[in-house]
Amino acid sequence: MKAIELKKKYIEFFQTKTHKEIPSAPLIPEHDPSVLFTTAGMHPLVPFLMGEPHPSGKRLVSVQKCMRTQDIEEVGDATHTTFFEMLGNWSMGDYFKKEAITWSFEFLTGKNWLHLPLKNLSVTCFVGDNDAPKDEESAGIWKSLGIPAERIAFLPKKDNWWGPAGETGPCGPDTEMFYWVSPGPAPQKFDPSDKRWVEIWNDVFMQYNKTKEGKFVPLTQKNVDTGLGVERVTMVMQGKKTVFDTELFQPIFKEIQKLSGSKPTPKNIVSFRIVADHMRASTFILGDERGVVPSNVDQGYILRRYIRRVIRHGRKLGITHDFCPNIALAIINMYKNEYPLLLQKERVIIEELRKEEDKFQKTLEQGLKEFETLTKDNKNITGKEAFLLFQSYGFPLEITQELAAEKNLKVDVAEFNVEFEKHQELSRIGAEKKFKGGLGEVSEMTVKYHTATHLLNEALRKVLSPDIKQRGSNITPERLRFDFNFDRKLTPEEVKKVEDEVNKRIKESLEVRREELPLKEAFAQGAQGEFGAKYTDVVSVYSIGNYSKEICGGPHVKNTKELGHFKILKEESSAAGVRRIKAVVE
Ligand code: ATP
Ligand code: MG
Numbered sequence: 001m002k003a004i005e006l007k008k009k010y011i012e013f014f015q016t017k018t019h020k021e022i023p024s025a026p027l028i029p030e031h032d033p034s035v036l037f038t039t040a041g042m043h044p045l046v047p048f049l050m051g052e053p054h055p056s057g058k059r060l061v062s063v064q065k066c067m068r069t070q071d072i073e074e075v076g077d078a079t080h081t082t083f084f085e086m087l088g089n090w091s092m093g094d095y096f097k098k099e100a101i102t103w104s105f106e107f108l109t110g111k112n113w114l115h116l117p118l119k120n121l122s123v124t125c126f127v128g129d130n131d132a133p134k135d136e137e138s139a140g141i142w143k144s145l146g147i148p149a150e151r152i153a154f155l156p157k158k159d160n161w162w163g164p165a166g167e168t169g170p171c172g173p174d175t176e177m178f179y180w181v182s183p184g185p186a187p188q189k190f191d192p193s194d195k196r197w198v199e200i201w202n203d204v205f206m207q208y209n210k211t212k213e214g215k216f217v218p219l220t221q222k223n224v225d226t227g228l229g230v231e232r233v234t235m236v237m238q239g240k241k242t243v244f245d246t247e248l249f250q251p252i253f254k255e256i257q258k259l260s261g262s263k264p265t266p267k268n269i270v271s272f273r274i275v276a277d278h279m280r281a282s283t284f285i286l287g288d289e290r291g292v293v294p295s296n297v298d299q300g301y302i303l304r305r306y307i308r309r310v311i312r313h314g315r316k317l318g319i320t321h322d323f324c325p326n327i328a329l330a331i332i333n334m335y336k337n338e339y340p341l342l343l344q345k346e347r348v349i350i351e352e353l354r355k356e357e358d359k360f361q362k363t364l365e366q367g368l369k370e371f372e373t374l375t376k377d378n379k380n381i382t383g384k385e386a387f388l389l390f391q392s393y394g395f396p397l398e399i400t401q402e403l404a405a406e407k408n409l410k411v412d413v414a415e416f417n418v419e420f421e422k423h424q425e426l427s428r429i430g431a432e433k434k435f436k437g438g439l440g441e442v443s444e445m446t447v448k449y450h451t452a453t454h455l456l457n458e459a460l461r462k463v464l465s466p467d468i469k470q471r472g473s474n475i476t477p478e479r480l481r482f483d484f485n486f487d488r489k490l491t492p493e494e495v496k497k498v499e500d501e502v503n504k505r506i507k508e509s510l511e512v513r514r515e516e517l518p519l520k521e522a523f524a525q526g527a528q529g530e531f532g533a534k535y536t537d538v539v540s541v542y543s544i545g546n547y548s549k550e551i552c553g554g555p556h557v558k559n560t561k562e563l564g565h566f567k568i569l570k571e572e573s574s575a576a577g578v579r580r581i582k583a584v585v586e
Helices: 003-015 045-049 069-074 098-108 136-143 230-237 249-258 269-286 296-317 324-335 338-346 346-374 383-393 395-407 412-422 444-463 492-507 519-524
Strands: 020-022 059-069 083-092 119-128 150-154 169-180 197-210 216-229 470-477 480-485 511-520 539-546 548-551 566-575 578-585
Touching: 003 020, 003 059, 003 083, 003 098, 003 230, 003 249, 045 216, 059 098, 059 269, 059 480, 083 098, 083 230, 083 269, 083 383, 098 136, 098 197, 119 136, 136 150, 136 169, 169 216, 197 230, 216 230, 249 269, 249 296, 249 324, 269 296, 269 324, 269 346, 269 519, 296 324, 324 338, 324 346, 324 412, 338 346, 346 383, 346 395, 383 395, 383 412, 395 412, 444 470, 444 480, 444 492, 444 539, 444 548, 444 578, 470 519, 480 566, 492 566, 511 519, 519 539
Parallel strands: 020 059, 119 150
Antiparallel strands: 059 083, 083 216, 119 169, 169 197, 197 216, 470 480, 480 578, 511 539, 539 548, 566 578
16 A cells, blocks of 8 residues: 555544544644654644634644654654655544543454454553543554453553653543564564564543642643654555665655665665665655755754755765755656645745755865764864854764764764854754644644734735735744835834834733634635645634634634734845745734
8 A cells, every 4th residue: 555545544543533634733832832843643623622722623633744853863664754744633622542442452453444464463551650540441442353361461650651741731641552573473472672663653632631739630631642653654564674665765765776876785784774865855845835045044054954964974875966856856846746845946946945954065175074074083073163063074073972972972062052152143942842742832822823823914904015825923922023015124113114004002901802713704705814825624713803814723812902012123025025024022
């Protein structure tokens, strides 16, 4: 079975269980400052798991593009990639363990579905501790379906628990499904530490609320959140040893082979895998709804790191000329039907790759020479030296670390950071934020900024031009950032007018209301949507008095008077024909 068929079957299966399909959210999340990328299908659904009603109902299913930079070190093994697609199904306070597990089982083993043999399946469940009891319920359901007791392992929180560590909010046990991927029969007894068992699917049960006092009280709205990896299950379905042996990577390998003239061998296979994975990641970041370009901060820095690492590994394979655009074209070609935006953004993707590659190819050779000189007596790299490699040759710290590790040498990261601060080039390099997994992240300030963003959007249309559309938005608890189409700098008078307009609406104490409408109806009523965004058939629409109407997932304040005073900090260019405003409410 090919990946494309797997995805189709999954959606179909859950549609027969009355789930509604929702589109993949962007890789770059809109209103969650706690994380740089969408790391799982549940991530864009956080407000709904918190109780906000979802316009598509209580049973949802999706194919979500995901990015886990935190897995970058593992790229090279058989089953980890930084970019992958996740299939997921959700219950928002609807069905719970019995249905979720039964359906997972049916999809995996059912004759009309994946039809995987039971003899290769194992599962893990939560073992229980002082906070919550052993998850006998899940184990019992697995047993009733035919999973033998010796194929069920009970593990502690570290493995089988989802939710905030040390914080408050929804949490609960999960149950994970593993598949035996080695030739020869699977052992009778399941040993979850044996790497030949590969995790393919995870069902999370949000069952408790962790209180400030550290108590775990049962939730009123119990949710199910599941995630199945497309690459891994495709590998399993095709009896391949690694995800890279499937049609999801082989065309990329062919392209690398063509460009480098080298075949994959045990010695260079890790470079093949890194180039293939990071090029997929880079292509999807550049081609995202909220695509970013290489830079020294946040997502742009991760992208830069990916591309530069690709170039270095390309060189290890013997490629010295420009090659990233060629590989990206192969990837766009593979995914253009499922993600038409990649094709629409092809020019930007290719152009940005070419520019970044050009920049780095120029300095890489010399930087590598410098690195050799610095380490010729097998001496560790000081922070100052790492900083020199960064500043003069564009080596991201991680590349220097990787080069050093190949020689069993270390890099003084603490000193590097000191140097870095000194130069104040960037403040947040490498400070990659990991998705903490908690649902309680929606702070009061973020909610305020969310509503302020709607007011700003409308004010811009009023003051500047009715043609203005949102081109991107990003909110942190400290500020809002809003991109919109406009082809010149705003005058100071215009900035002031926009501010006054927003503050006027805040003072009017306008009520914020939410309703659900069919998408067509929402547009017919003049609701604003984001340029290029994908929407479900029924959408939630937020109105602020009679002033603004936008398609939006929320959450928002109840009344504009909660916002305080609105102030624009900065107005600048973001891309050709796109302006960017940063603003605060105080
Ligand atoms: P692992 O322990 O193998 O890293 P995980 O516990 O991080 O997996 P989950 O967070 O439960 O995985 O994600 C749900 C599913 O997504 C997994 O069962 C797997 O199929 C897939 N998945 C997770 N991480 C990756 C990755 N880096 N590359 C490919 N697929 C992944
Ligand atoms: Mg993992």
